[in-house]
Amino acid sequence: MKIGIPRALLYPIFYPMWETFFKELGHSIVNSTRTNKRILDSGAKACVEDACLPVKIMHGHVIDLIDRCDAVFIPRLISISQEEYICPKFIGIPEMIKNSVKPCPSLIVLDYNAKKSTNMAYKGYYKLASDLGSSKKDIKQALERALGQQRAYERALLGGSNPLLALEGLETFSIRKEIKGTIGLIGHPYLIYDRYISMDVYKKLISHDYRVIVPENIRPEAIEKACSIYPKKLFWSYGKHLLGSGLYMLEQGLVDGLVLVTSFACGIDSFVLELLQRKNNRDYKKPLTIITIDEHSGHAGFDTRLEAFIDMMEWRKENGNNISSHGKGLYIS
Amino acid sequence: MVITFPHMGKVYISVKALFDDLRVRTVIPPPISKKTLEIGTKLSPEMACLPLKINMGNYIEAIKEGADTIVLTGSCGPCRFGYYGVVEKDILKDLGYDIEVVILDAPKTGHLNFINNIKKISGYSSIPDLAKAFRAAYKVTLEVDKLIDLLLYKRARETRVGEADRCLASFERMARQVHGSSQILDLTEQFMERASNIREERGFKPLTIGLVGEIYTLIEPYVNLNIESKLGRLGVEVHRGITLTDWIKTHLSLDMKYRQERKTMLAKAEPYLNLCIGGHAWETIASTIDFYEKGLDGIIQVLPFGCMPEIVAESIMPTIGTDLQIPIMTLSVDELTGEAGYMTRLEAFVDLLKQKKGKVI
Numbered sequence A: 001m002k003i004g005i006p007r008a009l010l011y012p013i014f015y016p017m018w019e020t021f022f023k024e025l026g027h028s029i030v031n032s033t034r035t036n037k038r039i040l041d042s043g044a045k046a047c048v049e050d051a052c053l054p055v056k057i058m059h060g061h062v063i064d065l066i067d068r069c070d071a072v073f074i075p076r077l078i079s080i081s082q083e084e085y086i087c088p089k090f091i092g093i094p095e096m097i098k099n100s101v102k103p104c105p106s107l108i109v110l111d112y113n114a115k116k117s118t119n120m121a122y123k124g125y126y127k128l129a130s131d132l133g134s135s136k137k138d139i140k141q142a143l144e145r146a147l148g149q150q151r152a153y154e155r156a157l158l159g160g161s162n163p164l165l166a167l168e169g170l171e172t173f174s175i176r177k178e179i180k181g182t183i184g185l186i187g188h189p190y191l192i193y194d195r196y197i198s199m200d201v202y203k204k205l206i207s208h209d210y211r212v213i214v215p216e217n218i219r220p221e222a223i224e225k226a227c228s229i230y231p232k233k234l235f236w237s238y239g240k241h242l243l244g245s246g247l248y249m250l251e252q253g254l255v256d257g258l259v260l261v262t263s264f265a266c267g268i269d270s271f272v273l274e275l276l277q278r279k280n281n282r283d284y285k286k287p288l289t290i291i292t293i294d295e296h297s298g299h300a301g302f303d304t305r306l307e308a309f310i311d312m313m314e315w316r317k318e319n320g321n322n323i324s325s326h327g328k329g330l331y332i333s
Numbered sequence B: 001m002v003i004t005f006p007h008m009g010k011v012y013i014s015v016k017a018l019f020d021d022l023r024v025r026t027v028i029p030p031p032i033s034k035k036t037l038e039i040g041t042k043l044s045p046e047m048a049c050l051p052l053k054i055n056m057g058n059y060i061e062a063i064k065e066g067a068d069t070i071v072l073t074g075s076c077g078p079c080r081f082g083y084y085g086v087v088e089k090d091i092l093k094d095l096g097y098d099i100e101v102v103i104l105d106a107p108k109t110g111h112l113n114f115i116n117n118i119k120k121i122s123g124y125s126s127i128p129d130l131a132k133a134f135r136a137a138y139k140v141t142l143e144v145d146k147l148i149d150l151l152l153y154k155r156a157r158e159t160r161v162g163e164a165d166r167c168l169a170s171f172e173r174m175a176r177q178v179h180g181s182s183q184i185l186d187l188t189e190q191f192m193e194r195a196s197n198i199r200e201e202r203g204f205k206p207l208t209i210g211l212v213g214e215i216y217t218l219i220e221p222y223v224n225l226n227i228e229s230k231l232g233r234l235g236v237e238v239h240r241g242i243t244l245t246d247w248i249k250t251h252l253s254l255d256m257k258y259r260q261e262r263k264t265m266l267a268k269a270e271p272y273l274n275l276c277i278g279g280h281a282w283e284t285i286a287s288t289i290d291f292y293e294k295g296l297d298g299i300i301q302v303l304p305f306g307c308m309p310e311i312v313a314e315s316i317m318p319t320i321g322t323d324l325q326i327p328i329m330t331l332s333v334d335e336l337t338g339e340a341g342y343m344t345r346l347e348a349f350v351d352l353l354k355q356k357k358g359k360v361i
């Protein structure tokens, strides 16, 4: 069977798992085209207006796969970690697509729910594959191989790689000159690892000769620990991931500044990035900028903002940490 | 210790009764006003959901009146509501307020914490006293909801327009002044009496509309621009998808019969959505179908802009509308929603229902 996989939402994180799994079971895979204007526009048109950009773009990728495959793979990631969720929209994404993409291609939905345990979650893979006619034995083997690939990938990420390097190749992102410093780039994977949506922010930062570290480089335990300053466990996996990695980067002095990327109308970010900014303003006072993206964002405004941030970084480097008493004026937010 | 808490519709009446009975001092935040919203919008993250912004405004206004402890309920996801308390606390801290924030999480996520917190805010009342006070507050909630429902019925039929609204307003004014559950219950009874005496237009058959959507927006008239009153005055009988009583039954009580009913109810959503995605999206879908089965003329879904679970429900609504041939309208509100445009949409929807009904009869 020819299975279409949308390059959207958590694709940059889980593609080794998904692709290996289907290939091992003898299916072939077609990926949607990389995000472009057509995908964005068609997605925005199909999807309800109030949704966030990444969800609209997911719709666009599904539309892109119409007529190019036998069925489109839609992961319903209810929970990827014990007692945690990702976002309500991740749970409802198959319904959103079914009701908004017309005519809707046939969908293969993976129900993945690790709220109780990861082993329980694998049931979703068994269910999905046996519906496609695979035997239990084959599924088990495919799952093991897929998990092997996924773990190797995650190790590479923790070792300093990132999905862009893996998906787009290293050469594109190498720094030619002397490194001026390190910037933490914080945002959901579907924002910062999508070169179209993020307006290539990663590459732009690098071409200013900064090293860039991302949440995927930070160990889960460190993230967990960094978030323990809050009186209540954060129950959004990626929310925690972004907040905790940012806190950790600041706390350990790993970065000279932070760039936060968020989507307009993202409910999760409105909370976690707020907490991160407040903590920074209170205790670390590193240059920080937050870039909000929506379907009307233009490159011009974006570039200006990034330039201003880089100027700030450089200014701070020259002037040390002599922060004026009106510190606030120094932060772009 | 002087306790305050965020507004959500008539919640304050029950909460006040509870703390009065426990002899704990409270400050009810002033009724939500433009000022409240302004304060809240200024202090909250721009993309925060509207309820959080209004909470912030409530706190600041209550602190000005002497509150030093904030009590609110929590939950453990998937929606943002569960993390309101933490974000609100952080904002207040940066503002330099020395205030305690007590988050009452649903018991299943940590019994001990829940009981300790209750003890803390109840001035260490004994367990039997606590149980009694909670039961009484629950009774208050039930009765107040009955009053609201009666007024919904009357508002669509009243001969003198505005009478139901006036009745409710004076009830609320007086509820702030009486003390303890027994006085509030007496008051509610009086107003039930007064409401039942509202004169109805004879033989008038109003249109019926079911309201579904995000709970805060449904329950808090300031946020939904008083949709119940607006529709009532247009001669529409409004049915509510979620009430405060439902919320309490679901989250705080062990009423097995209710749980079973709720299950049956949620099962109605099955063809469209069959799992909890957070907030009340599942209820939104289930109630829509339930209202259809009950023969209502139309459905209105209300949500605050950017509400994550309701956006999922919103994408399903048109399909239900087509499948069941029932008119459905979605209204998303934010701090900028204007009265005029809102009213126009309501009127247009009611006209549509009238026409449709006209054809059928």
Ligand code: SF4
Pocket (backbone or CB within 6 Å): A052, A053, A054, A055, A086, A087, A088, A089, A090, A188, A263, A265, A266, A267, A268, A269, B308
């Ligand atoms: S986490 Fe934010 S950006 Fe991602 S789907 Fe949810 S609301 Fe959208």
Ligand code: SF4
Pocket (backbone or CB within 6 Å): A267, B049, B050, B051, B079, B080, B081, B082, B214, B216, B278, B279, B280, B304, B306, B307, B308, B309, B310
């Ligand atoms: S249900 Fe909607 S309004 Fe309530 S916390 Fe979630 S996003 Fe906010």
